[in-house]
Amino acid sequence: MRPEEGTLISRAQALAALLELLTDQPVIICNGFPSREAHKIADRPTHFYMIGSMGNAPAIALGVALAKPNKQVITFDGDGNVLMGMGTLATVGALKPKNFIHVVFDNEVYGTTGNQPTISNVVPLEKVAKAAGYVNVERVLDREDLVYEFKDMLKKDGPSMLLIKVNEFAEDAGRVLHEPPDITKRFMKAIEG
């Protein structure tokens, strides 16, 4: 069954709940619907919206986290993205940046291209992360658990992965309006210091 039984929330609902708990932390958001929906829900200068380079969101976040050890760095990622850049789970697990939180919206499909199935229905990505060396990993199915676990991860040393099972619904969000060079400049200024 897709999505996993008991999964009720959409990625946009999960994003809204997470963004409510964040303030000025750098957030690297993967390409596809996650960037578009986050941009629609709350457009903050601390958001780095990706439109290409699928699979690279956690690598970019890792670069920020290593360069800014005193800032907690978040990445919003998808199951297809994690599968494409799975080696980065190992790099994060080996380097163990304490200030790194990896949120994965797992809807078991490539949403932007027409909901073709991924293989995350049979490969539990949070277990891969745990085996690779992530310190805290949690898999949640509803809003209450996601708020509880994300609050907890914000207080803990990482690296941490919060895998949120979401349904296939995509918000009517449109494309991110900022030009890519402007996203870079705005993000750099917002995370200075």
Added chain:
Amino acid sequence: MIESDAFVQALQDMGVDFFTGVPDSILGGIIAELMVRRIYTPAVREDEAVGMAAGAYMAGKIPAVLMQNSGLGTSLNTLISLNMIYRQPCILIVSWRGQGGKDAPEHLVMGEVMPHFLDTMKIPHRTLTESTAVEDFKWVAETFMKQRIPVALVITKGVVKGLHP
């Protein structure tokens, strides 16, 4: 032949303060020196290294990514759909495997096409030589600052001292 420590020092003097990449034998001496100085963050794939460098750049660092030229193929999409369109520069230290058709078979195709490949991708590049090293490094720094895209310094076999001279 350029000593590895002089090569690394030249990059540090330029302000480069974030080093990542995937090893190659031609780059062995440089990576060993970076590890001695405790300033090297190893990556598992070249596109990951390029992504990490992009993050480090946005967090205020000047990044360099080491790779053999096969890694240009692996990181192609990241270089064009991240660095190029978002204007995120990095210094690519690329070893030229397969140059002149003298190498293991897997290096021959990329070895032959690499300069055209970099031209096609619009990545500015220059091949380091011992006699032009000062100008080569200066050109890399200026191109990085001016164009805000990846710039490649190509390293041929024997120009920088390796692990096994």
